[in-house]
Amino acid sequence: MDLHKEMLKVMEQKKFLTIYENGNLEEGYTGLVLQTSDNEILMKNIDFYGNEDGYCVRRIENIVCYNTGGMDIYRKRQLWEEKKHSHVMENFFVEEENLMTGMLAYAIKNREPVFAFCEECVYAGWVCGYSDEIVILNELTPYGEDEGELWLKREYIDALETGSPDLQIRKKFWEKEVPKCDGRPEKSFYRKLKKYKGSLQLFEIYADSDWENCYVGTIEYVTKKELAIKHIDSEGHYDGYVVLTLEAVMCICQKSRYLSKIQKNNKCDTTQIKLEMDGENLSDEVLRFAQRKSLPVFLEIGTQGYYGDIEQWTEEWIQLRAVDLLGNGKGTFWILREWIDRIWVDNQILREVWQMACDKHDLVRI
Known part of the structure; x- marks a missing residue:
């Protein structure tokens, strides 16, 4: 049909x-x-x-x-x-062949807030810009409060709505000037994020179809394919580094009340290591860094994780001397890199697991 x-x-x-x-x-x-x-x-x-x-x-x-x-x-x-x-019936008409693009243009022109539906998540806000890849919203709470700026990848937006009574109530309660649209924004997450490389700006990043859990941290390195984040936990403590693909990123919050809370609690940890990278392939660089500093790694594949020490690696696979969460040895794993979603170094759980492994097996301590 x-x-x-x-x-x-x-x-x-x-x-x-x-x-x-x-x-x-x-x-x-x-x-x-x-x-x-x-x-x-x-x-x-x-x-x-x-x-x-x-x-x-x-x-x-x-x-x-x-x-x-x-x-x-x-x-x-x-x-x-x-x-x-x-x-x-004929009062609303979109003048674009791409109807979502037309509604975004309508919302900007008429200063109307929108709902963006992304699987089980719904975001409400003013459209501040859009491109073929991303949509930028200034989030709006049910009480008309400013929730900060949000970047959504368009392919994850299932539906876009405007003009509903709920949105009109939020619009009525909004006490600030409606955010202005500065034309079409940067075309991709990469162009947005590269401005913040090495800065202290915190971001809230959602990836891999997980709309409940996020990565919070600063942008240490970014390429057109990958992103390296200095991770900060919910208490404001440094929690290692993670490398993931930009393709997996669905949503980025640049400003939010949650980020403001973490920023206030952010504590300078003098024990944190400095991630050093030179090349464009961040996955390769973080593996070299881990070997150079004799650091264990945590490799995530979906919901499964592998803790251990890198013995050797190629472009296709990683040979890992693995341990479980209690520090018990699990032997050597050969893991195909194409399946790896994220690579962690120096985060809290990894340090604790490896310390237990060192105590049990007299491994090199970190």
């Missing part, structure tokens, strides 16, 4: 419909299709009571099924028509 053609038919017939997406197969989203493209639809949302609930751009690829009949849809349409909303 060609969903684009089906949505086009529904739009031309001006039918009410309910679409169901993966993750919301019970309630769905009811409304009118106002525009459609090969990859997206623009809907006018209608709530349970027949009230208009803003406009939303959704990705066609996320639609599991849709329904154009049934008593629930009929009841909502009747309530909607009784409220004399029919005449505003």
